[in-house]
Amino acid sequence: MADFTPDEMMTIAAARALSNDDVCFVGIGAPSAACNVARLTHAPDVTLIYESGTIGTAPSILPLSIGDGELCETALTTVAVPEMFRYWLQGGRITVGFLGAAQLDPFGNINTTVIGDYAHPKTRLPGGGGAPEIASSCGEVFITMKQSRRGMVKEIDFFTSFGHGRGGTDRQDLGITTKGPTLLVTDLAVWRPHPETKAFEVASIHPGATREAIEASCGWDVIYSEGVEETAPPTDRELTTLRDINARTAAAHRRSAA
Ligand SMILES: CC(=O)SCCNC(=O)CCNC(=O)[C@H](O)C(C)(C)COP(=O)(O)OP(=O)(O)OC[C@H]1O[C@@H](n2cnc3c(N)ncnc32)[C@H](O)[C@@H]1OP(=O)(O)O
Numbered sequence: 001m002a003d004f005t006p007d008e009m010m011t012i013a014a015a016r017a018l019s020n021d022d023v024c025f026v027g028i029g030a031p032s033a034a035c036n037v038a039r040l041t042h043a044p045d046v047t048l049i050y051e052s053g054t055i056g057t058a059p060s061i062l063p064l065s066i067g068d069g070e071l072c073e074t075a076l077t078t079v080a081v082p083e084m085f086r087y088w089l090q091g092g093r094i095t096v097g098f099l100g101a102a103q104l105d106p107f108g109n110i111n112t113t114v115i116g117d118y119a120h121p122k123t124r125l126p127g128g129g130g131a132p133e134i135a136s137s138c139g140e141v142f143i144t145m146k147q148s149r150r151g152m153v154k155e156i157d158f159f160t161s162f163g164h165g166r167g168g169t170d171r172q173d174l175g176i177t178t179k180g181p182t183l184l185v186t187d188l189a190v191w192r193p194h195p196e197t198k199a200f201e202v203a204s205i206h207p208g209a210t211r212e213a214i215e216a217s218c219g220w221d222v223i224y225s226e227g228v229e230e231t232a233p234p235t236d237r238e239l240t241t242l243r244d245i246n247a248r249t250a251a252a253h254r255r256s257a258a
């Protein structure tokens, strides 16, 4: 088995969460790499959907944005964005939404809007886009992000996409019928929510990562599930697939910039 970076481990561990039966609403960025590695390895029949209306898309390079022509060119079909939201997403036809986050709290609530005060922001982030709707309407939500103390915080500065609120039955109490966040994959660990409190707990630690490193790069008090395991390292096939798609993507972007 080749050496691998924590970022590669994160993408590959996230990819493993998808199965052939999933219909996945893919967020741009880190989730997109994971979803396509899944499609190119163990889950060739997974249905990938991007917000631009592209259904069953099979990009050979990672899209720069939801509007990247590669998505439409390789999709089974492309529908209008209102249909994507109203019929497919709100109609309960999507099993999993895969999202990234700039700030995340232990209950899977996501901030991609603003750091600091909304009216006087320290940093203005890209915003919610479709993520709030994805977070409430997909059957469940997977999240992937690199760990940092500024990113994984006890309290997010702004609620962009609702996870488990303050935990427990908050989500159902608000009338939301979908499961919400069921998985968090970082560059150090795989996390799952506690069945009752809904706070994320470490379920497996990536090879080479330590409890000290996880705690040093997390702004909340880290809890470990009973029987924490070591994440299986990337296989040669997973690594080759990820590196190949990254290389194809970089080459394509160099060509289009020239
Ligand atoms: C279907 C859909 O796609 S819905 C789309 C809705 N959009 C999303 O969901 C976006 C989700 N992704 C994110 O939120 C990401 O964290 C992004 C886009 C904000 C940034 O991701 P990346 O491009 O990987 O960049 P990175 O994490 O290096 O951060 C870039 C800059 O963003 C700012 N930033 C990001 N996270 C934080 C944070 N927690 N606190 C303060 N600043 C932050 C900083 O200015 C940072 O630059 P710096 O590291 O030099 O300080």
Ligand SMILES: O=C(O)/C=C/CC(=O)O
Binding pocket: 028, 051, 064, 065, 066, 067, 128, 129, 130, 131
């Ligand atoms: O508007 C959105 O929801 C998503 C935006 C991401 C992108 O433009 O690729």
